[in-house]
Structures are given as C-alpha cells and as structure tokens.
Amino acid sequence: MSVPELETLLVADREQVRWITLNRPDRLNAISPAMLDELESVLTASADDPSVRVLVITGAGRAFCAGADLSPGPGDPDALPDVDLARSDAVFELLERQPQPVVAAVNGMACAGGLELLLCCDVVLAAAGVPIGDMHANAGLLPGAGGTYRLPRRVGLNPAMWLLLTGRTAPAEDFLRWGLVHRVVAAGELTAAAEELAKLLSGKSPLGLRRMKELVRDGLAQDRRTGLAHALAVAQAHQKSADYAEGVRAFAARRTPRFTGR
Structure with missing residues (x-):
C-alpha cells in the first residue's frame, strides 16, 4: 500500500480485506489532524487497489472512537483545540464514497465524531452493550462532520433528535432496533463476525x-x-x-x- 508510515492507524491486509484500526488507545482513539491525514491516505490508496475488496474499520483498546481530540495545544492549557471541521467533513465524505463495502466493527464507545464516522460506513457490527451517541450538546458543540444530516436518515427523526438534543448515549442494542447497527454480538465474537461478513462480501462482484x-x-x-x-x-x-x-x-x-x- 503506497501510503506513508502511519502513527495513528494500524493497517493490515488479510486476503482481500483491508483492516484499518484506529490506534490512539490512550486517547480513546480520538480523531487528531494526523489521524485525518492518515485516514485520507489509506482510503485513497485503497480505492484504486483491485486487491482490496472490503474495508473493516475498528478501534484499538477499549473504545472505537471518542470523537475529535479536544485536548489543548502544548504549552497553553487555555488554548482551544485544533479541530478543522471542514477537514473532518471532507475525509468522512471520502469514507462514505469509498467504492468498496466498508464494515465498522464497533469494539467500544463510539460518540460524537466516532458516531459520525459510523454513519459513513455501509454495515455496522457492534459488541453487546457498547455505548453510542452524539454527545456534542454536552459541551455546547455542533456536529461538524455530517451528523445532523446523516443521523436522521439512518435512525429516523425521533431517535436522532433525542440523541442530538440530550447528548446521551444508548447501547448498541437500541441502535440495532433503530437500524444503524446491523448485528450485535458478544465482545469476544466481534472480530470473528467481522471476518465472516468481510469474507462474504469479498466473494461478490x-x-x-x-x-x-x-x-x-x-x-x-x-x-x-x-x-x-x-x-x-x-x-x-x-x-x-x-x-x-x-x-x-x-x-x-x-x-x-x-x-x-x-
């Protein structure tokens, strides 16, 4: 794969499936500018690679993705974080338009930008009980990577309004009922379930x-x-x-x- 050395992602090819692991476990895989750059590079390289028929996205450690990294800049605890919403929106749009099927294997918490990332995937598998939500309202923020547009279209108006306005999370089982999550499995079975689905999809045209x-x-x-x-x-x-x-x-x-x- 013709991408530079990666610091925030782990990429592994198994047969015709490319596994992309968000790899900032100490920050709950929060999205940094570097992660956006690397994700764009991997998606762009994968799109034109005929050997890659399916992408699987998951997270390292105990979270899938906690959203944008809101930690202050170095040296100034009062500095606002470097969050480029236009950049996030562009990379997530690239993910949504990825030519191959994209499977999300949600191993842990997915909130804010993590939920917006899920909304750009084609099929979502989740470990039982993992919390998923928007949560922007809890910090006086707005979803900047398509959450208000995509969420009502994936889960329906009423669940979307509840999630957006309350800032609360809901377990994966609720998202299964609402339609965003396609299958909930035990945590220890998530990887095997994603492998099974990816193998099925990779055999299609x-x-x-x-x-x-x-x-x-x-x-x-x-x-x-x-x-x-x-x-x-x-x-x-x-x-x-x-x-x-x-x-x-x-x-x-x-x-x-x-x-x-x-």
Whole structure:
C-alpha cells in the first residue's frame, strides 16, 4: 500500500480485506489532524487497489472512537483545540464514497465524531452493550462532520433528535432496533463476525457492489422518476460487464463465481 508510515492507524491486509484500526488507545482513539491525514491516505490508496475488496474499520483498546481530540495545544492549557471541521467533513465524505463495502466493527464507545464516522460506513457490527451517541450538546458543540444530516436518515427523526438534543448515549442494542447497527454480538465474537461478513462480501462482484453503492447514494438525492431511470441505465450497462457474464454462467453451472471486478 503506497501510503506513508502511519502513527495513528494500524493497517493490515488479510486476503482481500483491508483492516484499518484506529490506534490512539490512550486517547480513546480520538480523531487528531494526523489521524485525518492518515485516514485520507489509506482510503485513497485503497480505492484504486483491485486487491482490496472490503474495508473493516475498528478501534484499538477499549473504545472505537471518542470523537475529535479536544485536548489543548502544548504549552497553553487555555488554548482551544485544533479541530478543522471542514477537514473532518471532507475525509468522512471520502469514507462514505469509498467504492468498496466498508464494515465498522464497533469494539467500544463510539460518540460524537466516532458516531459520525459510523454513519459513513455501509454495515455496522457492534459488541453487546457498547455505548453510542452524539454527545456534542454536552459541551455546547455542533456536529461538524455530517451528523445532523446523516443521523436522521439512518435512525429516523425521533431517535436522532433525542440523541442530538440530550447528548446521551444508548447501547448498541437500541441502535440495532433503530437500524444503524446491523448485528450485535458478544465482545469476544466481534472480530470473528467481522471476518465472516468481510469474507462474504469479498466473494461478490467488486464492480456490482461498487455500482450498488453508487445507485443507493445517488437515489437518495433523486426524485423517483430520475432515480428509477438511472438505476435501469446502470443495470443495462452492467449487463455488458465480465462480472455479469461470469455470474450468470456460474449460476447456470451451479458453481462459485470467480469475479474479477471488470
């Protein structure tokens, strides 16, 4: 992977799955400017790497991500933290538009910017009981990386308003009921569950999954007529791909398809 040496992330490739671990456990994996730079580098390198078919994001230690690092600058305890909201928003938008499926394996607390990061992932697995919430209201802050836009669309208006206005967290089980979390497992089973899901996704057509993600994202911003017409046009174009032919032939022959992403 053509990215510089990393200080805030651990990156490991296992078969066709790239595991990205937020690695500031002493700060509960709080997001620093360096972490944003490194995450951007990893996402950009992964997007154009045909050997990477799935991304899994998790956290080191006892937290997934506690949001932006609000610690004061060195030498001045009264200095405000270096939080570039526009930068966070751009990197999270890059994550949301990642061509490969992105799985979040929530091993511990995910709040504020950590929740905003989850909202940009495609599938969310969580350890039982982990607290998830917005929490910006507790410090008089506003979500700056898309939380107020994405949260109501993922969990519904009423849960979103409760989470945003109260600043409280809720256990992963509540987010399972609201639809953001797709599966809750015992803490000791989280890695295995993420591996199982990533293996399943990596066996699908990379081209097909990429186009599905694009159609869903685009469709959310389109009216019904435009969205349906666009979906039809992309599906018709997909019929000319090698992956389409391989999938149909494998189905007819009752064998496992060997997709190439073309």
